[in-house]
Amino acid sequence: MFQRFALAISLSLLSSTALAADGPLQIYISKAEQTLTVYDGDEVVATTKVSTGKPGHTTPSGIFSILEKRKYHESNLYSNAPMPFMQRLTWSGIALHEGKLPGYPASHGCVRLPNGFAKTLFSMTKRGAHVIITDDPVAPTPITHANLFTPRLPVDDGGLLSDVELRPARVEAGLAPVEVAMNAVPPRSGAETKVTIAEPPPLRILITRRTQRDVVSDVQRLLGTLGFDAGISDGLLGSRTIAAIKAFKEKNGIEKDAQILSETFLGALYAQAGEDHPPTGQLMIRQKFAPLFSAPVDIREPEKALGTHFIEATAVDRYKRKAEWRGVTLDDHLPASTQKRLGIVTPADDKSIFSAEAALSRIDIPDEVRARIETMLSEGSSITISDTGIGPETGDGTDFITVTRAKPRG
Template sequence: MFQRFALAFSFSLLASTALAADGPLQIFVSKADQTLTVYDGDTVVATTKVSTGKPGHTTPSGIFSILEKRKYHESNLYSNAPMPFMQRLTWSGIALHEGKIPNYPASHGCVRLPNGFAKTLFQMTERGAHVIITDDPVVPRQVTHANLFTPRLPIDDGGLLSDVELRPGRVEAALKPVEVAMNAVPPRSGAEAKLTIEEPPPLRILITRRTQRDVATDVQRLLNKVGFDAGVPDGLLGTRTIAAVRAFKEKHAVEKDGEILSKPFLAALYTEAGEDHPPMGQLMIRQKFQPLFSATVDIKEPEKALGTHFLEATDVDRFKRKAEWRGVTLDDHLAAATQKRLGISTPADDRDVFTAEAALSRIVIPDDVRARIETMLSEGSSITIQDTGLGPETGDGTDFITVTRSKPRV
């Protein structure tokens, strides 16, 4: 995913003296310390002072990736201000770029880099490189858990893993789902047979809670299945769908309450349709900034927040079925109204309790979905786990962008 080479640094603001990247790099920006740190696995390979957004133009915190790179760029928002060695993080105007570093937040929201270092970082990265922005500094660590994906060989006949329903990402509802063809395993002709596989581009995996529209889409599908005409499953509660819901409730004596899609109604509908229960989670996949497919997953103890976590696969060995995962847990304070909307009664405000491992233990991924992902897993693939679904920054030509919210300081 990233260019691998060695460079000598001579900048006074750079802590390390040389870079030799063996795997995907991770870039971390701390707004509290006004620093940027580049990691190769557990090793710090570069660090520098930066200048983030000043009051009124605060740089957003969260999980980003480099969407676009330009050696020279002029701001579309601020009087064509020069932005050399620009690396875009959002289409709304946040980027890494060369600029003045006055040792305090001074930008209009971008992350300014020192002269020289901006060029060096530009040469180190490729589109898709992850950039994590936080208030206080965070350090990636190795994460081990049975629920993490491990690479596996493609299926023997080279066919498609087509038993999982494909769905477009929610923001790109007009796009058609995309099937992914895997390379075929050559016939086994003895111990000397060799297998050559072209590694696919890294996956971007988001695991989050289902939205009301996801639930409504399933309701429409199930109502049609059991003989109530709810129209095309589009997740919109129009008059046709509402009429079908009311007809189902009347026929099956579902108690009436203020909610159209009430819990008693959902339980009765899933039972009637022969399905277990409404799934709580959604797993979505993108590759090269385009949606691949989406599948439902379950979340144990849904009344508890999952928290916000980012993990990236390194040292992926498909033949040994091994991958190392490194990640961080981010502060992400959910407003009371958001918690109520999501049905969360226990927020993930204690990072010592709501760890990445704790979140992974509560996520139930169907075996067929896991198999499909693991045949496509490659170095640099990432997983974002969070509670709030797709945000407004995730759209056409982006990875999954998660903007986090800091807990108000007392």
């Protein structure tokens, strides 16, 4: 009876705290401790016991967000099993939902929540809220770094943003126009007039290493500026693009190489196109579960792993040009084959050295790209830094989903 009474008090406190929440909620789940903790900034809003996936159906660890919410849902994988107050994390079948808690991992991969708690949590969250799943428990802490984004007004000091060349992606047609704010200085007066700004939806930012498709897309663009017909900049190494690369090599006396995208070729191509060097990183933006744009960045010391980090803006004041950031560093042990493919010599196994701040210090973001992002920054915008880029769970109707790997036993 005492346990039921304590649970009732817990849920009552949870509900009242949710109404007073000031910022975006974050949900942290520890598989080792079988617990779930809800944070509003640094404040713990609620905690509960959970039941995650049993052996053979392990709940994946990583960075997720709530993609879909249904008060009543039936599993299409396991005999229409009921999943009340379902909050979907992946389209492959991982979700939070009400279920039995035997005191140990017992689900088929989902995270089961206690009766009552599942309903209350469902009422607190919104689509897009982040869910971080780890083995050992972690908690968000304040992060300050010069490389973190600072919100700004779309018109700053009377100037307009330059038309930086960014790679467009499929933009969601339903995105409403964003009202902008500007500072107008009336004649004969130093008074400043502010127009109310409508905050855009939160950004999802992923900073990672470049893939071959990113490199090929740049090669096609640069070859086109130099008069070679490489086709559209789609990142696909087709016959038309290969022919253009061979033509460039022949014209510039570059000897045949086993690699079509050799370092010698890339260096010569970027130099002729007036760009310093091939970038080593890529920054990608999503908004409202749809790709928005991407742009190249540089990762210094690319032979060292970046590690996996999640950082979220929990307070944004555009007029004061201030933002508060909180985040965590996650365990993510890359297989030797993955490290070799990515050119990583030093893995990020020591979180005290390979921290989020250390990763941010190695990333160079062009000023034009930074300006574009900072005019769109809003509360709840997040940054994921990862060596492995877009995983298979990221797709249509998702944020960036990063699945991490546990350290091999033994």
